[in-house]
Amino acid sequence: MTVAISVNNLEKVYASGVVALKGVSLQVQQGDFFALLGPNGAGKSTFIGILSTLVKRSNGRVQIFGRDVDTHVYRTKLDLGVVPQEINFSQFEKVADIVMTQAGYYGLPRKLAAQRTEKYLKQLGLWEKRDVRSRLLSGGMKRRMMIARALVHEPRLLILDEPTAGVDIELRRSMWDFLLEINRAGTTIVLTTHYLEEAEQLCRNIAIIDEGRIIEDTSMKKLLLELDTHAYILDAEADFDRDLRHDEPGLSLHKVDSHSIEAVLSGGRDINSAIAVLDRLGIRIVSMRNKANRLEQLFLSRLRAGENQNEKRDG
Amino acid sequence: MFSDHRLIAFETIVIKEVRRFMRIWTQTMLPPVITISLYFVIFGNLVGSRIGEMGGFRYMEFIVPGLIMMAVIQNSYSNVVSSFFSQKFQRSVEELLVAPIPNYVILSGFIAGGMARGLCVGFIVTLVSLFFAELRIFSPLIMISVVLFTSLVFSLGGFINAVFANNFDDVSIIPTFVLTPLIYLGGVFYSIELLPPFWQLVSRLNPIFYMVNTFRYGILGTSDIDVAWAFAMLVLFAVLLFGACIWLLRRGTGIRS
Numbered sequence: 004m005t006v007a008i009s010v011n012n013l014e015k016v017y018a019s020g021v022v023a024l025k026g027v028s029l030q031v032q033q034g035d036f037f038a039l040l041g042p043n044g045a046g047k048s049t050f051i052g053i054l055s056t057l058v059k060r061s062n063g064r065v066q067i068f069g070r071d072v073d074t075h076v077y078r079t080k081l082d083l084g085v086v087p088q089e090i091n092f093s094q095f096e097k098v099a100d101i102v103m104t105q106a107g108y109y110g111l112p113r114k115l116a117a118q119r120t121e122k123y124l125k126q127l128g129l130w131e132k133r134d135v136r137s138r139l140l141s142g143g144m145k146r147r148m149m150i151a152r153a154l155v156h157e158p159r160l161l162i163l164d165e166p167t168a169g170v171d172i173e174l175r176r177s178m179w180d181f182l183l184e185i186n187r188a189g190t191t192i193v194l195t196t197h198y199l200e201e202a203e204q205l206c207r208n209i210a211i212i213d214e215g216r217i218i219e220d221t222s223m224k225k226l227l228l229e230l231d232t233h234a235y236i237l238d239a240e241a242d243f244d245r246d247l248r249h250d251e252p253g254l255s256l257h258k259v260d261s262h263s264i265e266a267v268l269s270g271g272r273d274i275n276s277a278i279a280v281l282d283r284l285g286i287r288i289v290s291m292r293n294k295a296n297r298l299e300q301l302f303l304s305r306l307r308a309g310e311n312q313n314e315k316r317d318g
Numbered sequence: 319m320f321s322d323h324r325l326i327a328f329e330t331i332v333i334k335e336v337r338r339f340m341r342i343w344t345q346t347m348l349p350p351v352i353t354i355s356l357y358f359v360i361f362g363n364l365v366g367s368r369i370g371e372m373g374g375f376r377y378m379e380f381i382v383p384g385l386i387m388m389a390v391i392q393n394s395y396s397n398v399v400s401s402f403f404s405q406k407f408q409r410s411v412e413e414l415l416v417a418p419i420p421n422y423v424i425l426s427g428f429i430a431g432g433m434a435r436g437l438c439v440g441f442i443v444t445l446v447s448l449f450f451a452e453l454r455i456f457s458p459l460i461m462i463s464v465v466l467f468t469s470l471v472f473s474l475g476g477f478i479n480a481v482f483a484n485n486f487d488d489v490s491i492i493p494t495f496v497l498t499p500l501i502y503l504g505g506v507f508y509s510i511e512l513l514p515p516f517w518q519l520v521s522r523l524n525p526i527f528y529m530v531n532t533f534r535y536g537i538l539g540t541s542d543i544d545v546a547w548a549f550a551m552l553v554l555f556a557v558l559l560f561g562a563c564i565w566l567l568r569r570g571t572g573i574r575s
Contacts, residue, residue: 017575055416058575077418085416091409095341107330108417110323152413 005033005068007160007191008054013063015049015215023049025215026063031193031208033068033159036186038206038223039195040302046215047195048088051164055085067160081109084158086149088165088195094138098129101137102152109156116155123151126181143170147178160191167201179205199302203227213306233293235274237264240287249280256280327419328427335431339397347439350393354385354443358450361507373509373540378451383534384506387468389443391501391526394436394469396493398428398476403483411573421567425477425560432473433466440465453537460545461536467552468529474559481563481572500526505534510542525555 008031015024023046031037041047052058054065056072065072067079092101099120106116124130127147132140140148146166153161163182167175175198182205186192196202202209202223209226211219219226239262247256247264253272257265264286266277278288339346358378366377373380405411414424447453455461479492504526510518521527528548535541541548566572 052575056574057412057415059570077420080416080418083416087409087412089409091412093405093408093410095338100337104330104334105413105417107333108327108414108419110326110418112326 007033009066011064014061016061037193038202038209041212045212082159084153084161086153086163099133105152106155162193232269237288238290331427332430339435382447383537390436390440393439394432395472395476397435398432399479402480429473433469436469456539464532
């Protein structure tokens with residue numbers, strides 16, 4: 004399978020002396036839906052900036068679909084579409100003009116540019132807003148317009164830097180569907196996001212970056228399998244005042260309030276065993292929810308492990 | 319010069335630039351036309367009628383070429399500096415930088431936009447001048463070529479200003495404190511023959527003096543300087559500034575971190 008992104012020993016030191024990337028090496032396969040996660044200031048945007056040539060790297064090598072970004076600068080740019088984290092379009096231009104202009108920058112003839120503009124504005128639900136000045140769009144619309152703009156030249160690789168920030172839940176879900184659709188159609192997608200649920204839902208592979216280093220690079224499935232503990236909040240049918248002690252291995256029950264219980268399952272136990280135990284104790288469960296997103300727990304544990312390693316390295 | 323997709327990219331930048339200054343025509347086209355019309359009325363008509371002749375021509379006829387040139391210089395420069403800086407400020411310049419467009423195409427697009435505005439305003443000012451003075455063109459070729467080169471040179475100057483500008487003050491400092499004095503002291507309103515020898519020498523260090531005089535030569539057939547020398551200076555300035563702009567773009571000065 005072709006490698007969409009190949010990065011070797013990427014380093015970035017800004018003029019201010021800030022070291023943003025410390026020897027990052029990473030590969031993203033063609034057709035993948037790849038998550039790049041990390042806390043604020045971890046180096047995600049710098050990494051994306053280097054791929055899109057907006058940030059000059061200090062050291063290392065970058066290839067897009069097997070082509071070096073230095074020696075094949077125009078070809079690699081043609082393969083790439085970028086949706087940045089910050090709003091970066093003219094606030095005074097109309098929506099359709101912004102997308103059409105971007106098509107022109109990629110050398111699309113006017114007729115084809117108009118067709119593509121219509122296609123992507125329709126797919127992203129912005130066609131009705133095509134003659135509206137971009138500053139008048141809502142935050143979610145601005146994000147969608149930037150996606151339409153990044154797709155207008157139909158790149159093979161789409162990089163999305165927190166594309167759903169500030170977007171309401173319903174719209175976020177429809178954007179997920181859209182992104183999954185274009186990924187199924189063959190576009191490789193790299194996503195950074197603060198919504199870990201989003202990465203869990205969409206991405207097949209994941210890398211976690213912290214303090215300029217990749218601290219995890221694996222498949223989403225493998226990563227989630229490593230998580231041995233699941234926590235749920237269970238809601239009882241009525242208030243209870245009963246002792247929750249029991250002898251079931253791998254299950255721990257704690258009272259949250261007069262009608263809610265936290266159940267922590269480990270060692271392969273599933274939620275049915277918790278419900279059965281509570282039933283035996285005379286507590287009937289009517290609803291339940293995950294206490295925390297699974298990936299979120301892993302993400303935090305990896306960051307903590309990374310911090311410990313850094314302390315050892317520095318100490 | 320350009321392959322197909324590069325030509326489309328160039329056209330796109332030019333269309334965007336022209337659309338920008340036409341959209342805000344009350345800020346870009348109207349003020350210079352009104353200002354220069356006031357110069358015609360006050361200096362040309364009211365004061366000029368008391369001055370009499372300058373360089374063998376009615377004072378109004380003498381200042382018309384300089385005022386047209388002033389409009390071209392100021393508008394070519396300010397279009398590029400304000401457009402490129404505002405794209406930096408809004409970060410929409412990133413749209414260009416991530417696209418497969420060579421630096422010379424980006425630069426040519428902005429320069430063409432600046433020249434388009436400079437020449438548009440210059441043309442309107444020329445039409446207005448017809449209300450005040452008869453326009454006799456001595457050499458259309460010299461007139462057109464010098465106005466094109468001047469517009470090119472100051473568009474390039476505006477681009478360099480925009481590359482280094484970090485805030486809106488930086489955009490207005492050069493036009494206010496450098497460009498305007500050089501224009502006023504560049505022989506727009508007087509012939510340097512009126513100056514003492516030392517100040518004549520100082521005036522000859524001002525590049526705008528050569529542009530104004532060469533343009534005046536194209537219209538009136540009279541000049542304080544050698545026209546061939548002035549053209550050589552213009553071409554040299556254009557080449558040096560174009561090279562400097564390309565070098566700055568390649569380095570990513572002010573636009574890539």
